Amino acid sequence: MELIDKLEILADAAKYDASCASSGAPKRSSEGKDGIGATNGMGICHSYTPDGRCVSLLKILLTNFCIYDCQYCVNRRTSNVPRARFTVDEVVKLTVDFYLRNYIDGLFLSSGIIQSADYTMEQLVAIARELREVHQFRGYIHLKTIPDADPALIDAAGRYADRLSVNIELPTQDSVQRLAPEKNVHTIKLAMGNIRLKLDEKEAEPKAPKFAPAGQSTQMIVGADASDDQRILTTAETLYGSYKLKRVYYSAFSPIPQSPKSVPLAPPPMLREHRLYQADFLLRSYGFQVNELLPTSGNLALDIDPKLAWALANREHFPMDLNRAEPAMIARIPGIGLRNAKRIVELRRMRQVRYADLARLKCSMKKIAPFIVTADYRPARDTTPSDALRRSMADVQQQQMPLWPELQAA
Amino acid sequence: MSIDGEPGDADETAAPVDAVALAIAGHPIPVESFGDFRTAARDLIVRRIPPESVQWSGTQHAGGDLLSAANTGLVPALPADLLDQPPAPPPRIPRALMEMLQGAACYRAPDRWGFLYKVLWRWQLGQQEILSMADEDGARLQHMVKAVRHEEHDMHAYLRFRERPPEAGDPRFVAWFEPAHDVLPQVAQHFARRMGKISWMIGTPDATVAWDGSTLHATGPLMRSAADVEDSGEALWLTYYRSIFNPARLNAGTMHGHIRSRFWKNLPEAAVVPHMVSQAAAGARKVGQLDTVGKRTGTTIPIAPEKAAPERQQPSSLDDCRRCDLWQNATQAVAGQGVHHAKIMLVGEQPGDQEDLAGKPFVGPAGALLDKAMDEAAMDRRKIYITNAVKHFKWEPRGKRRLHKTPAQKEVMACHYWLETELETVKPEVLVALGSTALKSILQSGSVTMKDHIGKPFRHEGRWVVVTYHPSYALRVPSAEARHEAVAAIVAALKLAQRLADGETPE
Numbered sequence: 032m033e034l035i036d037k038l039e040i041l042a043d044a045a046k047y048d049a050s051c052a053s054s055g056a057p058k059r060s061s062e063g064k065d066g067i068g069a070t071n072g073m074g075i076c077h078s079y080t081p082d083g084r085c086v087s088l089l090k091i092l093l094t095n096f097c098i099y100d101c102q103y104c105v106n107r108r109t110s111n112v113p114r115a116r117f118t119v120d121e122v123v124k125l126t127v128d129f130y131l132r133n134y135i136d137g138l139f140l141s142s143g144i145i146q147s148a149d150y151t152m153e154q155l156v157a158i159a160r161e162l163r164e165v166h167q168f169r170g171y172i173h174l175k176t177i178p179d180a181d182p183a184l185i186d187a188a189g190r191y192a193d194r195l196s197v198n199i200e201l202p203t204q205d206s207v208q209r210l211a212p213e214k215n216v217h218t219i220k221l222a223m224g225n226i227r228l229k230l231d232e233k234e235a236e237p238k239a240p241k242f243a244p245a246g247q248s249t250q251m252i253v254g255a256d257a258s259d260d261q262r263i264l265t266t267a268e269t270l271y272g273s274y275k276l277k278r279v280y281y282s283a284f285s286p287i288p289q290s291p292k293s294v295p296l297a298p299p300p301m302l303r304e305h306r307l308y309q310a311d312f313l314l315r316s317y318g319f320q321v322n323e324l325l326p327t328s329g330n331l332a333l334d335i336d337p338k339l340a341w342a343l344a345n346r347e348h349f350p351m352d353l354n355r356a357e358p359a360m361i362a363r364i365p366g367i368g369l370r371n372a373k374r375i376v377e378l379r380r381m382r383q384v385r386y387a388d389l390a391r392l393k394c395s396m397k398k399i400a401p402f403i404v405t406a407d408y409r410p411a412r413d414t415t416p417s418d419a420l421r422r423s424m425a426d427v428q429q430q431q432m433p434l435w436p437e438l439q440a441a
Numbered sequence: 442m443s444i445d446g447e448p449g450d451a452d453e454t455a456a457p458v459d460a461v462a463l464a465i466a467g468h469p470i471p472v473e474s475f476g477d478f479r480t481a482a483r484d485l486i487v488r489r490i491p492p493e494s495v496q497w498s499g500t501q502h503a504g505g506d507l508l509s510a511a512n513t514g515l516v517p518a519l520p521a522d523l524l525d526q527p528p529a530p531p532p533r534i535p536r537a538l539m540e541m542l543q544g545a546a547c548y549r550a551p552d553r554w555g556f557l558y559k560v561l562w563r564w565q566l567g568q569q570e571i572l573s574m575a576d577e578d579g580a581r582l583q584h585m586v587k588a589v590r591h592e593e594h595d596m597h598a599y600l601r602f603r604e605r606p607p608e609a610g611d612p613r614f615v616a617w618f619e620p621a622h623d624v625l626p627q628v629a630q631h632f633a634r635r636m637g638k639i640s641w642m643i644g645t646p647d648a649t650v651a652w653d654g655s656t657l658h659a660t661g662p663l664m665r666s667a668a669d670v671e672d673s674g675e676a677l678w679l680t681y682y683r684s685i686f687n688p689a690r691l692n693a694g695t696m697h698g699h700i701r702s703r704f705w706k707n708l709p710e711a712a713v714v715p716h717m718v719s720q721a722a723a724g725a726r727k728v729g730q731l732d733t734v735g736k737r738t739g740t741t742i743p744i745a746p747e748k749a750a751p752e753r754q755q756p757s758s759l760d761d762c763r764r765c766d767l768w769q770n771a772t773q774a775v776a777g778q779g780v781h782h783a784k785i786m787l788v789g790e791q792p793g794d795q796e797d798l799a800g801k802p803f804v805g806p807a808g809a810l811l812d813k814a815m816d817e818a819a820m821d822r823r824k825i826y827i828t829n830a831v832k833h834f835k836w837e838p839r840g841k842r843r844l845h846k847t848p849a850q851k852e853v854m855a856c857h858y859w860l861e862t863e864l865e866t867v868k869p870e871v872l873v874a875l876g877s878t879a880l881k882s883i884l885q886s887g888s889v890t891m892k893d894h895i896g897k898p899f900r901h902e903g904r905w906v907v908v909t910y911h912p913s914y915a916l917r918v919p920s921a922e923a924r925h926e927a928v929a930a931i932v933a934a935l936k937l938a939q940r941l942a943d944g945e946t947p948e
Contacts, residue, residue, distance in 0.1 A: 035680050042684035043734045061637035063655060069634040075598050076699070078710055080686035081718045083695025090685060098742060098749040105730065108744060112730075113737035118502045125677065131614060131639065133632075133679050167637075179751045204769075213750050217760065217773070224772045224798040269770045272838045273797070285689045285729035298689060318947050320838060378573050388575035 032115060040115040044095040044106050045141060048198075048250060048278040050173070051076075053136040055245030056193040058167040066167020067130060068137075070193070074171065077134055088139040088173065089129050093117055093154055101200070101211040102294050103255040105287040106143050112288070116145075122158045123166060130170050137171025137193070138162070142212075144177065152180035152188070159191035171245075177302065178214070178222040185222065188231055189242040194277070196248045197222045202266040206256035210293060223247065224276040230275065246277040253296030253307060254299030255284040261325040264310055268321045271314070281307040306331040313337055316363055316369060334406045334425040339365040342402055343417040350413055352404040353384045366398030398424060449662075452548045460484045460495075465519055469498035475546040482558050487528040492562045494519050497554035532565045538572065545585035547623040556581065592622045597631055599704045602641060603672040612651055614641040617667040617707060625650055629657050653943050658849075667707050675709050682710045688721035689729040733900045759832060764855040767833035767848070776861050777828025784942040785820075786869035787811075790858065790878040790911055791831035794843050802827050807912040811875075814912065814928060818935035826867050830882035850876060850887035857882055871938045872905055875931075876911025894928070896948050898937060905941045909934030 054074030057213040061067050076085030080309050094116035095106040105112055117125075126138045140158060144151050155174050162168040174192040176185055186194055197219055201207045204216040226247045233242040249270060267279040283304040286296060310331055317338075318430060324337050332340045342349060342365045351364055353375055362372035378384055383406035390396055401412045401420055412420065451603055460481035472478045485495060534542075542557055550556070560582055563571045570576040574583055603616035608875045614636070620628075629650040632641065638654040644664030651658045696714075705711040720732065728735075741812030745917070759774045768774065775792040803811050815822055830853055836843040848856075860882055876882040877891045883906060894908040915927035941947070 035677055038677060039680050039684050039731065040734055040737070042681050043731045046685045046687050049731065060634040062634045064637055067633075067637045067639065075594065077598050078682065078708070079696040079699045080682060081693045081696050081714055081721065082687045082690035083692035084687070084690070085699070086682065086685060089681070096742060098744050100746065100749065108742035108749065111739035111741055113734060113739050114742075127680070128674050129678065131636070132604065132672075132674055132678065133600055133616070133635075134681075144751075179753065183567075212746070215753065217756065220772045221800075228798050268838050271841050272836070272843045273770070273772060275841060283690075285687060286727060288728050288730050288735055291740065301690065301692070315841070318840065374574055378570075378575050381570055381573065384575075391575050391577075391580055418888065 034121055034192050035117040035218065037117055038091070039120070040113050041092045041095060041117060042090065044112070044143075045090045045092045045139075047105065047282060047285060048139075048141060048175075049139050049282040050083075050139070050196060050250060050278065051085055051087050051172040052194075052248075052278065053173075055277060056171050057244050061167075061169050064167065065161070066169060067127065068167075068169030069168065070136075070171055073244055075136055077136065079294070081168075086134070087136050088171065089126055089135045091117070091122070091125075091139070091141075093122065093140060093142035093151075093158070094145055095143050096145050097210070098146075099144050099213040101250055102291045103200075103210055103216065103284060103287075107291075110289065119154070119158050119161055123161050126162060126170075127166055127168065130168070135170075137173070138245065139173040139175075141175035142177075146237070148177045148179035149181050149184060152177045152184040156187045156191065159188065162403075163191045173245075176226070176309040177220060178219045182225050184206065185225060186229065186242075187225070190240055192243055194245040194248060195226055195243045196199060196250070197226070198250045199266070199270065200250070201256055202251055202263045203256070204256040206258060210255060220273075223249070223270070223276075227274045247274065248276055248278040250280040250282055253281050253283050253304055255294050259328055260307060260310070260330040261321065261328045263307060264314070264321045264325060267311060268314060279311060279385055281311070300333065302333050303330065306333065306337060310337040313341075319363075335421060336365070336426070338363070339398065339421075339424060343421055346417060349402040349414060350404045351402060353389075354379050354404075354406060362376075364399055366395035366402075461488050461490065461524075464490050464495050465523065467496075469496045470554075472497055472499045475543050478546060478554050478557065482561050482666075483531055486532050486565055487530075487560060488523060489529055490519065490523070492555060492559040493546050495555065495558060497552075497558070499554065529565075532561065534561070536566065538564060541572075541582060541586050544589050545582055547589045547627075548585040549622050550585070553585075589622050589624060592620055593624045593627055593631075594667070595701070595704065596620055596624055596628045599700065599706070599708060600628075600632075600643065601709055603670040604674055605670050605672075610682060611640040611653060612642040613639055615670055616641070616643045617664055618643060618645055619707070620645055621702070621703070626659070629659075633657060679710060681715055683713060683717060684731050684734070685708045686717055686721075686731075688717075688731070690729065691718065691721040692837065693718050698809040759859060762832070762859070764858065765833075765852045767835050767852055768832070770836065771833040773800050775800055775829065775834075776804055776832065776859075777803055777826055777867075779822075779826030779828075779867070780824060781867065783824060783826035783867055784870045785825040785873065785938050786864070786867055786871070787827045787873045787875060788879040788883060789826060789827070789829045789875045790913075791829050791848055792834045793845055793913070794834070794836070796829075797834035802829055803912075806916060807893045808930070810912040810915055811931075814931045817932045818939065820939060826863070826869060828860065828863055830860060830879045832859055850881065853878060853882045853887075854885065857885060871941045872901075872904055873934060873938045874906060874908045876914060878910070880906075880908055898941060905938075907934050907938045907941065 052074055054072065056070040056072060058071055060069045074087060076087045077085040080086060095112065096114050096116060097106045098108055100107045100109055129135045140155055142151050142155055159174055160174050162172065172192045172384055173194040174188045176188060176195050176197045178197050200211055200214065207214055207216050229242050230246065233239050253263060270276050270279060281304050283299050283301055286298055290296060310324050313324060316402055324341055331337050351360060353361060358372060358376045361367060361375055362369050371394055374392055378388060386405045386408040389399065401410045401415065452590055458471060458481060463470050463485050464485060471482050472481065545557060546553065560571055560578055560587055563578065571579050596618055600616050600618045602616045625645055629643065633652050636652065640652055640654050642649065642651040647662060649660050649663040758900045759776055762768060762774055774795050789803060792802060793805045793807060796802055811918055831848045835846045835848050837846050872883060874883055880889055880891060880894060883901065891908060897906045900907050909931050910927045912931065915924050915931065918924050918927060
């Protein structure tokens with residue numbers, strides 16, 4: 032099989048993994064050195080495909096042969112897909128060639144399970160080693176970790192890769208047991224715990240050999256089982272706390288060819304995935320907790336974003352006086368982001384904040400109006416019931432939303 | 442490293458321009474670079490010449506404002522005694538503002554130097570709000586900085602090199618880009634870091650920059666359009682681009698929102714987008730798989746399910762424990778550790794963050810403190826058994842950390858089964874209860890308190906029980922003195938436990 036045919040099959044097979052960030056690596060430069068590649072810590076998207084997702088890495092599988100039978104996965108052993116396998120040299124060549132033409136920032140390598148977890152992991156590590164040691168490649172490398180692999184192999188992976196990830200796949204242990212019979216939440220958690228211990232050790236001893244400087248991440252498939260958003264976010268919160276993950280990626284289940292009966296025929300609304308990313312962002316960066324966003328079981332609202340939903344359910348905090356409120360609380364006002372919250376606090380050190388200032392800061396005026404008080408403004412709709420406000424503020428565009436607004440903000 | 446003719450070098454090489462004299466004479470001040478501007482602006486500010494009395498000129502994109510007020514005869518006259526007055530102290534410009542000015546200087550606008558001078562002037566007047574987005578000039582300044590940064594980012598992202606055949610010699614890679622602002626010098630540095638010793642050239646409508654593997658060379662325009670280079674590598678890229686797209690998630694609006702339309706004409710992948718969109722919209726949306734992949738012959742992997750299952754150690758029954766809900770948020774159950782027939786068993790509360798990850802009791806900070814206390818009490822960790830009353834870590838999220846939470850009595854009771862099993866196998870003669878949870882577990886009572894038992898060993902179910910503080914209590918108490926006392930109490934309890942284990946009886 033020609034290289035181009037393998038690429039077609041093995042990129043197609045890799046596109047269901049949502050992670051794409053190339054940020055968080057330490058600064059590296061090849062100026063005046065042999066080899067190629069640089070990182071500046073920020074990462075960058077080199078293109079976007081018509082599904083709205085960015086291309087920042089060469090995201091491929093080493094092979095889509097797989098002995099596992101995960102029901103949601105197109106590459107499961109019982110699936111009738113064309114199979115292919117790259118050689119180590121082919122992956123290395125593709126990565127270097129694409130990098131030189133400025134198509135990508137690095138490599139995101141995953142694989143079907145062939146022979147055994149250890150054998151598969153050894154192959155992934157071999158590619159990363161070849162890139163780093165033989166080709167002096169200084170671009171970004173993200174390796175998918177096979178949870179059952181020997182910890183010594185995960186150690187080696189961390190020496191070459193910027194980021195490691197272990198996919199939790201589904202939000203509950205029962206779902207994993209049912210839909211991914213060869214996987215096991217216990218070993219997935221142990222692998223994540225092992226990576227976190229290594230990251231902690233490295234942090235405590237800066238001179239130790241490097242280990243996955245861009246940290247670890249994971250992915251959960253949304254809508255392949257019956258778990259609701261509260262379950263999904265609680266699992267995410269647990270994973271963030273336990274394993275210091277940089278990111279949890281949510282991937283709306285995509286129907287696959289010859290779909291088995293155990294998974295749904297239709298995908299969940301894309302908007303649900305988008306709301307989960309918004310909620311996740313509130314957890315990571317705004318200090319929200321899951322039980323604030325979803326106090327009872329159920330899903331996030333689709334018609335309004337989670338921050339607006341929280342504000343409408345917690346009207347006692349509003350209207351909030353921007354000239355007096357706690358900085359952390361200002362960021363909780365719908366329509367004011369972290370950056371604008373900071374700008375408002377900076378501005379009020381110099382003078383009173385006025386209504387027109389907010390328009391200049393490009394706050395979403397429609398959203399913030401009922402929730403704020405400034406030196407020259409009090410909302411007229413202060414006492415309007417929340418459900419009426421909600422109707423007037425619902426997102427009209429309910430079919431499709433931009434899916435990856437803060438995906439690079441790892 | 443420097444770029445030949447890089448902005449910033451000009452003020453060292455060109456003859457100095459007397460900006461004040463030009464301003465007095467009503468002539469435009471020539472500016473080729475930010476360095477020129479900085480020198481001129483400093484002289485003008487020192488002489489207190491207001492922005493409305495100065496006109497600036499530059500190269501095509503450097504922003505001369507030849508149509509500004511000056512040429513229409515509206516420049517306010519400068520005071521006649523200007524040069525007789527003592528000069529003002531030179532302005533003190535914070536680094537952040539200087540960096541913003543430098544960034545904004547790359548923004549192509551006819552009045553850019555005049556505007557930047559106005560910003561400096563207002564700063565000099567003490568108007569600090571110039572740094573705020575809420576100020577009109579401040580907003581424009583930030584907009585300029587942001588637009589330049591954005592342009593730089595886009596050029597990093599959307600510039601595409603084509604590879605020339607090796608026999609053509611250097612440069613090996615060639616690219617064409619049409620930046621909207623003067624970002625080529627910075628961007629060239631970016632690619633120099635990225636490409637190592639490999640040579641390349643980037644053409645733009647106004648300038649060209651080339652890297653020979655060690656030095657950057659800048660010249661005027663050399664190329665007129667996209668590099669006319671055949672590159673077979675592009676076919677692989679287009680295949681990748683088509684394959685990584687998921688037709689089931691078609692959302693072209695977002696793509697267009699990210700890549701501004703003016704970049705499309707020079708992006709190789711843009712040519713295949715319309716076909717991808719129309720195919721996805723015409724039915725291929727049902728599944729994520731690429732059409733051409735689906736048409737190939739597929740194959741299942743003939744392997745029996747039991748052969749596919751990875752070899753794993755059988756989980757212990759403790760791993761499978763579902764007596765309470767704590768297993769859900771914990772990594773693993775942490776069993777006790779130690780010699781089989783130890784005379785002394787230490788019982789703590791529950792595993793902590795580190796114990797939960799490592800799967801061993803007392804390895805975190807409390808474990809370190811306990812080790813020290815054992816050293817002091819001459820107790821050998823290898824001769825005792827250490828465990829916890831509760832085997833799963835109970836915690837709640839606090840930001841991105843796990844905050845230890847004391848187990849509830851029902852969880853302690855649920856887990857007592859495991860402590861009981863350990864007591865039956867190890868058969869210790871002395872139990873040391875570290876903290877109140879351990880005591881409650883040993884006595885199977887939620888109402889017992891530490892203070893009734895601390896320092897007073899007692900017999901329970903045929904063995905001695907010694908009660909003392911949990912090591913993490915010693916870590917938490919605020920005063921050094923109280924901490925010292927707590928550690929001393931733990932050491933004393935361990936010593937007592939050893940004496941009891943040796944058959945002594947307490948006085």
